[in-house]
Amino acid sequence: MFDLDAIEIFQHGYIDPSEIIFREEIQDICRGNACRAYGKTWACPPAIGGIEECRSRVNNYKNALVFFCKYELEDSYDYEGMVEAGEEFRRTCDKLWEKLEGHKNGFLLLANGGCQRCEKCTYPDSPCRMPEKLFPAFEGHGIVVAEVAKLAGINYINGKDTVTYLGMLLF
Template sequence: METVNEKIETIISQYPIIQYAFCSTQELTFSDKVRSICQTECERYGKSWSCPPGVGSVEECRQKCLSYGHVLLYTTQAEVTDSSIFAEALASRTSHEEITREILKDLKDAEISCFALSGDSCQICEQCAYPAACRHPDIAIPCIESYGILVVNLTDKYNIEFYTDMHTVTWFGLIFYQE
């Protein structure tokens, strides 16, 4: 009988996943300092359901993540003319978000209980309804940093590369699941 990890590997093998690792949610590092970056540096803070404070406190996010036993850390990549041009790098996230939504759909079709976090805040709607109810709660994906998660600890442990070259943007995703 196929394990959940084997089912997930079969599903993600259909997508342009560059690197991945299966981890325990106990390996995640949560920090209010990560969240403070959202508040001080992100224009979406307080304007999106996928960002703080809309996602809840770091402790609430931590509890949600830890309610799942396992997490898949994965990356996709996008080619750009110059990764240091912030607007161009940010615009490249669309394909990562689409891939994440498709993987989630496939996992749910395989009856795997899961939810995802991604490398940037949700951009499904041109203008988020926040603070009114989210228009697409079934497909909206919050940002990893909005949950206060320090991804670099996992990338170091599992040798997942953050940077390849100036023409490539690496996007990270986390999919939480039960075995």
């Protein structure tokens, strides 16, 4: 449907957002601060709202492009490699967003992890500095990445010593 040439996407598929299950227990993991991003940016809970608000945000759209990128690691303990891969994935999300002129065209892009654009986020004291480039957290919405990958018919696990990051463009 979209021309994804020149964007390093490994696999993609299309789904109906109304099929996504939103799970309170995933937001419980956020509240437990498992990835240390809870309450740190405008892209994560509690800033993005509870399960019902997240469900309603996503269900405002009729279609979703689910896409992911796969990165090689030195081994399964390669934390540095995972961080670098996360940065590379965010650059890919930016390329997709720019190509589609996302904000102007009313898309919503959910991406892996919280927002790390600014050295220090303005949350919660003042508005986001770049709301036009704010990609709310995929899992922070209470969505299980593996379930969405399955709906889209794509593989979330892609072999030994690799890491996969997944995003969803709603339109």
